[in-house]
Amino acid sequence: MKLRIGVAVAGVVVPLVLVNTPSAAQLETARLEVEQPDATPYYWQVPGAGERRLKLAGFDVEHGAGGAVQVVGDQSVADRLAGLGYRPVRHDTVYKEVLPRVQDVGVQTFYGGYRTAAEHSRRLTDVAAAYPALTQVYDIGDSWRKTQGQGGHDIRAVCITRKQAGDCALSPNSAKPRFALIAQLHARELATGELAWRWIDHLTRGYGSDAEVTSIMDTTELWVVPVANPDGVDIVASGGNQPLMQRKNANNPTGCSGATGGVDLNRNSTFKWGGAGTSRCGETYQGPSAGSEPETKALEAWFRQLFPDQRGPGDTDPAPVTTRGVMITVHSYGNLIMPPWGWTWNANPNAAGLRALGQKMAAFNGYTVRAEGDTTGTTDDFTYGNLGIASYTFELGSSSGNCGGFFPQYSCVDSLFWPRNKGALLTAARAAKAPYAS
Template sequence: MLVHVEYQTDEKLNWLVSEFDVLEHADREKGYVAMLVEPESYERLLDEGFAVEIQHGPTEELANVISGFRSIGGYACYRTVEETATTMSTLNTDYSDLVELVDMGDSWNKVTPGGASGYDIAGMIVTNENIAGPKPRFFLMGSIHAREYAPAELAIRFAEQMVTDYGTDPDATWLLDNFELHVLPHANPDGRKIAEQGYTQRKNRNTSKGWCSYPPTSYSQHGVDLNRNHSFKFGGAGSSSSSCNLTYRKSSASEPETQALQTYMSSIFADQRGPDDSDAAPDDTTGLMITLHSYSPLVLFPWSWSASGAPNLAELRTLGRKFGYHNGYPVCQTPVCLYAASGTTDDWAYGTLGVAAFTFELGDSFFQSCATFESTIEPDNIAALRDAFKAARRPYQTPAGPDAVSVAVSASPVTAGTSVTLTANVDDTRYDSNGWGSEATQNIAAARYTVDQASWSGATLNAMAATDGTFNSTVEGVTATIDTTGWAVGRYLLMVEGQDADGNWGAPSAVFLDVQ
């Protein structure tokens, strides 16, 4: 059954998290948390004195799904582990200059003899390999919790879109020319194969504790919760030492999947933060990671282990509110709006390396309907992920600046020698926490464009003027006249950026100009 359980204190909430299958869905104001329970657990909650409300509609939906072994029947929009690997291999073949396959490590089954064959922790790097680096990096991973269908699919779709849009979409083009996208759709492939059969498997496939339930239940299942197994702040609140519990942590970084993640992220991101909890990463830190989960629409940022603010709290919150503008999700710190969790992936990435790290909780179901995924979750979050990719070079600086949107040229293609008008809107208001505070906005102070090169790579900077003659509001139309005399025949990329009154330059947006 899916139930809402009322709690009166944080101590009781933490106890619930350590004892039951508590979901990433809670209402702090109303004082309840969502849980999956079997009849035995339901009776135990009542015996412990908790008020428990059965959610009959979602419970009926779960009953229709959890009916034994099968493929992902009724969920044609979600690729299996094998189908995802095939997609990545096909992209690598068809777009060899843009896609490189990467084996980050092995699953528990694969490193453990005598059982199932297991899987590679398989991902890919997406960038224009003809342009040398080093380049800023965005690491996107999905479905570390096996039963969460939507995250893996969103990750692979985002990567697919970036690859297939290269050369036709201006933003995809400059991003892959200048940045690297590292994608891991299935961070827990062994567990995912169980979930694909209709079970609510959360953990990996570690069966070293042989007395747990199989098939898995909401109160007992084999495995380790990989999102409680990371070595940073391991073993604290929101994790369990009971091997069959769904938040079982085992020992620090004990699992091959966790080791693969930590090793890989350490190989692509420099350590940019000091050793103390109070050490902030520098303003010019590079690198960003997002781990995709479901369900409960939320954008979460560190710390997860403690309600105290992370040293880069203001910067993390600003970037999170950029995401919230697109997906409409509440943007908040995990223990403040949900509950504390220790040994998590995002805390490890930020705490160990200093990179900006976030968790997206997608939608309103583990087994999210394809109709909802494709009409809402995918388009809203693809836009947020594009903003994340744009912020990867300076995640603690760029999001404070305004967005350049609606970038356009008056004509394209044009004959060399023609004057072309470049226009855009520069907007410093595109933030939304969806109920968790407001972001200060500033008037636009300046705008500029570059041709074929990013502003930070030595390009010539060309000023743009306010369309109404004065920079004096938080949203400004901007314009420039471009004389193409002497331009060779070909396609040019015009990148527009805006600056606010506090001196913050935002991320570029681009348009193509074809000269013939």
């Protein structure tokens, strides 16, 4: 007897001809193949591929190992790459083994310890209550879902300093210089929000006992937004021990399925917006207009409240040596410190000063300092371009191993990311009074 069974391989039904009567085990194998194509996500190295071309073709492109372009996706994505003539090489798994750990009762976490968006917010409330003389928390705007009446979150910022009269006000003319750090603008970059918390904890717990922290907090305002894209973090966390790969916000354009909806908040900023990602379902979709998203609006309004405009309007106008203020937006992955510009490969007019401070920070985390002019609408182009403050994108971690990629094991936050970056963040804080004078 001949039996024909259709087996789905990467979306194509291939007729399978079995000469003899199949055993129950063979039928079971065929059934599993039909129902379960390999949807395990991997990082694929794509030798010889151009980053821009792959992005235009709709692939999820990241910084690869050794300069090679890397694409994130399952076997069907690799098949698509192969169909275009590329030879994708499987580099590493996206999901790492989730290790059991002892955890405080009632704390909402996922994937071995990472906090949910609600947990981040609750923690911020707790820290403000515990350290009233050192902190001030602000609601700086709503996430997209909140603006739609679909749940969502407030976006919250904390100012940390030894508060004197007039400190931590939402006014750009502050007595103390300011260092602003934001994290998890890209929701799936899990370690970034946790790094923000190690920073908050180091400051609040260290005041009065750690001489360096005390000195910095007596003279500087340290502002932190631990989760800039809380809706996205809700989507990521909904996957539990297999977090969803949501990068963008939750503003779902119709016609996009799965985790591909949303706007890339690091392509949506108003400075030189446009041209980054025009495909609505692409991972780098820039949005329908400059600053269209509520998260972008909230962050940009907040930055303008923290820092006066200290740079001229021309592309080649340098910010003066008297400029105050540093901003770091924390992403993953790539082991990079990236100053502006993103919108052009031309050097920005403060390139030397930005590079000098970048190298001082790199002395601690070992990252490569490098500008890449292939993206528009980034946060750091906005804060440097509009306000003149020294601005950087950090890309935490490597592309492989248990501490690599978007979903490193939770223990890597304390074993790797925080110890490597602590000195870098302290350096940024000390530089806030004159970042271009170093």
